[in-house]
Amino acid sequence: MTIHEIVSLVQGKVLSGKITQEEGIEYCFASDLMSDVLTVCRSDFMLLTGLSNVQSIRTAEMSDLKYVLLVRGKTPPQEMIDLAEDSGIVLIVSPYSMFKASGILYQAGLKGVF
Amino acid sequence: MDLTFQIQGGDFTSAGAASSQVRRTLKELGVDASVIKRVVVALYEAEVNIVAHAYKGEIMAQISPERVFLKLTDEGPGIPDIEKAMTPGYSTASQEVREMGFGAGMGLPNISRNADVFNIHSVPDRGTTVEITIQIS
Ligand SMILES: Nc1ncnc2c1ncn2[C@@H]1O[C@H](COP(=O)(O)OP(=O)(O)O)[C@@H](O)[C@H]1O
Ligand SMILES: [Mg+2]
Numbered sequence: 001m002t003i004h005e006i007v008s009l010v011q012g013k014v015l016s017g018k019i020t021q022e023e024g025i026e027y028c029f030a031s032d033l034m035s036d037v038l039t040v041c042r043s044d045f046m047l048l049t050g051l052s053n054v055q056s057i058r059t060a061e062m063s064d065l066k067y068v069l070l071v072r073g074k075t076p077p078q079e080m081i082d083l084a085e086d087s088g089i090v091l092i093v094s095p096y097s098m099f100k101a102s103g104i105l106y107q108a109g110l111k112g113v114f
Numbered sequence: 115m116d117l118t119f120q121i122q123g124g125d126f127t128s129a130g131a132a133s134s135q136v137r138r139t140l141k142e143l144g145v146d147a148s149v150i151k152r153v154v155v156a157l158y159e160a161e162v163n164i165v166a167h168a169y170k171g172e173i174m175a176q177i178s179p180e181r182v183f184l185k186l187t188d189e190g191p192g193i194p195d196i197e198k199a200m201t202p203g204y205s206t207a208s209q210e211v212r213e214m215g216f217g218a219g220m221g222l223p224n225i226s227r228n229a230d231v232f233n234i235h236s237v238p239d240r241g242t243t244v245e246i247t248i249q250i251s
Contacts (some may be wrong), residue, residue, distance in 0.1 A: 032215060033220075035218050035220035044249030051214075053213075053214060053215075055129065061134060064153045
């Protein structure tokens with residue numbers, strides 16, 4: 001699924017990084033628990049989370065992820081946006097809840113990691 | 115190559131900065147991405163443990179063409195029962211730590227899983243030392 005499609009499906013807004021028309025992602029993992037995310041060996045997934053602080057960006061960085069989708073319409077602290085920008089991570093925010101965003105994206109074809 | 119970092123307990127804004135620097139260095143050295151991920155995931159959980167559970171600490175990263183050796187030494191409460199601390203799900207983390215996305219008792223088991231060699235020893239009321247070795251080639 002292209003990142004542009006994902007952004008529009010969740011009524012998202014891109015707060016850091018640039019996305020091309022073509023780039024996309026096949027898998028997603030949803031969690032507020034960063035230790036959980038850090039147990040996933042693969043790196044080809046988007047992180048969907050409600051954790052609105054720098055540790056979700058750090059976790060994406062260590063996990064070698066490029067996309068973080070922050071749900072529940074949270075306004076991330078500026079330091080989180082700056083860190084995402086510095087780390088080359090695309091930070092997207094959505095007004096939807098984790099359940100709603102997950103459901104919509106799953107139905108549209110985004111796959112779970114496990 | 116040797117890198118050292120000073121870590122401050124309770125400083126959640128900076129938690130991960132050392133791991134990020136080690137990641138950048140390994141990338142510049144052209145180390146395989148899957149090896150880098152194992153190194154920095156283990157290091158990040160161990161760095162967060164100092165921030166979450168200790169007063170202050172030091173991280174030493176020794177990088178050679180064959181392996182990465184990480185040594186984390188902290189001054190803190192130490193761990194009275196290491197076997198118990200290594201049990202998945204065991205945690206004494208504060209609410210503040212949980213709000214940062216950690217504190218589920220999954221850190222030490224995950225460090226051990228990513229390491230080729232993992233050593234931990236601790237003196238209660240003094241501090242903890244964690245050693246992680248990951249082979250590059
Ligand atoms: N550096 C440390 N100093 C003191 N206690 C520690 C340290 N690292 C781990 N611990 C203890 O071991 C427990 C388990 O650690 P871990 O598996 O990383 O889970 P978590 O950090 O999520 O609680 C911690 O809750 C804490 O009681
Ligand atoms: Mg921990």
